[in-house]
Amino acid sequence: MSTPATGPHIELRDVSKRFGDVQALSGIDLTIERGSIHGLVGENGAGKSTLGKIIAGIHRPDGGELRVDGRSVSYRSAREALAHGITMIAQEPTLVPLRSVQENVFLGIEENTAGVVNQRVLSRRYSELVRESAIELPPGQLARTLRVADQQKAEILRAIARKVSLIVMDEPSSALTRDESQRLFDLIRGLRAKGTTIVYVSHLLSEVIDLADTVTVLRDGRLIRTAPAENETPERLVSAMLGRSIDVTFPEKKPPPADAPVVLSVQGLSRPPAVQGVSFDIRAGEIVGLAGVIGSGRSEVARGIFGADRLAGGEVKLDGVRLRLRSPREAIRNGIVMLPEDRKSQGLLLLRPIVDNVTLPYLDDVSQVGVIRRRAERRQVGQLVKRLDLRAKSDRARAGTLSGGNQQKVLFARWLFQSPRVLVA
Template sequence: MQRSSTKAPAISLRGVGKSYSGVSVLQNVDLDIAPGEVHSLVGENGAGKSTLLKILGGAIRADHGTLTFDGERTAIHGPRDAIRHGISLISQEGALVPALTVLENVFLGRWSQRLGFRRAREDRERFDRLLEFTGFDVDPDRRVDRLPTGTQQQVEILRSLARGAQVLAMDEPTAVLTEHEKENLLGLIRRLAAGGTTVILVSHFLDEVLKVAERVTVLRDGQLVITEDAALHTPATLVRHMVGRQIDVLYPEPDPVPADAPVRLAARGLGRGLVGGVDLTVRAGEILGIAGLVGSGRSETLRLLFGADRATDGVVELDGTALIKLTPRKAMAAGLALVPESRKEQGLVMARSVRENVALASLGGRRYGPFVRPAAERSAVDAASRAVDIRAAKTDAAIQTLSGGNQQKALFAKWLLRKPRVLLIDEPTRGVDVAAKTQIHKLIVELAREGMAVVVVSSEIEELLELSHRALVLRHGHVVGEFPRGAPREAVIAAAFGDVGETT
């Protein structure tokens, strides 16, 4: 694929600030980004990283400050302005048209045409060259809404390259990728930078940051702390700058499961579509991990356990009682809760307030006839928010103004108000910084300590093996292995890829 030879601009921000609901999320940030460099922004959730990217990408406007490209002062009033300047924003939320195909999204508004007629063969050839350059494996004719989240992100990258972007602003690009896909993307970032493209990278995976970034900027509480060569740092030194203190414990050790602990949740021969004949048990106080590649049936298994998808085979049992014709309503009434993979699409109502989102799953417990008791709701939400440390100026603020980490905590708070017996969690720390990740891990361990049964799906093998009492590995919808806490990471990956026989 031929890349544009246009030189990426030098970018300079001076005094950039932004506030939401009276809370400052960026404070007078001065930052210079050199042409063709990989520049990473790191910090805790709420530090202002994503906000800064969105200002550059035209998704939001700064309240004050200036932006210059190659010394020329520039105003970016929206995404069109950003694209015109060669900047493409790839955000956590995504910006694809779900009902269109991959090919239609990649070339939307930029079809190959002659005399007003679209030249479909040329677009296919352009798409094939993009795949060859990136190393992605994406079906151009699949509808986007039928793709896994990680593949949708690849489509966004393909679209940015098709537009000839000279600056890629990438927000958590590896958060939804497998290990192989992550390495592929990091290699692509290196190739893009070598070809003159500037990459501005936000990531909580500090080891990945240090692999590809030339310089790194640390933000804390909306203020720029340092901008230095990445080679001067380790993950530990970056964390100290990010949080202003040392974080020593990332994975708290769960308590042993008592030998007489009852089986709280069981699945016998559970299946539908991709998932075939899954058997599992989880005892009270136990944390069960589920590992596997994207497409292995991990998330689908959780949805079957919760009744979000109706199983065609098998049965789900809670405390020995079969849950017949399971639906989410029946699951909730029985004491199950599900923290889904996508907080934006499946877990939260983004236009509503923090209070409304946290209260949503437990409204029935605070009703007086058809009316909700406001005082009881505020008291319950405030208590749940404190329990998970949601950092918001007020619970009436729209949840979409919170950082990704605080939105994730709100998901946990929503279900904790129901006091479930079983908590199903899909990607508990996706898009969450080191400090918030530690808080969530401690919360999960504490819930298990109180007797809750927990099932965790995570793309981070280390997280699964250190957090869970044991972990199952799925491949093509079937359980192919079981590993104890602290098992070798390589063994789990090998089982997921099918390089070894079944392990028990």
């Protein structure tokens, strides 16, 4: 086997990018070595995804230079970057909903004769791809019926199928179980062994340290440092990301007092076949985690508490009072709110501005005789935007134009607009 080429694969020189009034990147100087795994870490809004999208041709920089294999390039689209062997697995899946998994994986690179796709060849290629990657998905299943984690797997298969030389992976393990993540890491290491360069964006710092060769820290759109992963620890990375000590930023979480009142009581909750007889209590100020593999019923329990799924049995009590949650509207009215698994399809109105997304459940509270009091509404939303450090050019920016982290902050702002009793996330 020939030894993969080494040396700089990607070079960014004084790269900057602005979205309206928001400076997403400033003066980025970065070299990514060929055949390496290069980690990108930083807070929400630090510029990680923007940097990845510039490399992949999705965004064009406002200033500076992008060099690939020593040559200056100016990609006008992701298609141009793909022609140079670069692709991206986005944080949010971009599958065609009414097409099958197999069709999505090979979309644009199908083999055809006289314009007719050879399905037999496509099926054989798909089987080979599954065997190579150890990622198994039913080839004929429609993309819109896939769980979020399975959509992410399909995106990974699609990137591998293109046999590119560089893949930008933006939070690829965020919806995967531990075992699935481990298989993904083995796959990534295998790609590196064959000479593929991986730019790996993640909030999971231990994961980045274990997987990457080199880690770059971004903060407020600026490059703070680049260092070998073996020299980093999660604590050092957090301090670099935030500019302050981890002890100050994340003080030790103390458990609630033993006599703290039970706020939420779930008894015998059932929704066959996924959930049978689930019971637990949550005290005031307590954070309770729901753990389990995909299909274990975690999402069904969460959606049942929020009234999004009708329960077959059991009861939910809030402050000792039994609730009949037939819809999310009733849950919200009682102070139970939820951050959904898929914020784009289940949480946000992507074409509406931030302010509308935040106040949507509370229009009666910001209205007078049926007319929304816009000045008061924007004042309250503005306070939340500042409190959460939500980065957008204004509260009139469309939710769909925001980064993934800032979209999540919009949902947090929605539920903080009034004081909830229980947050399901």
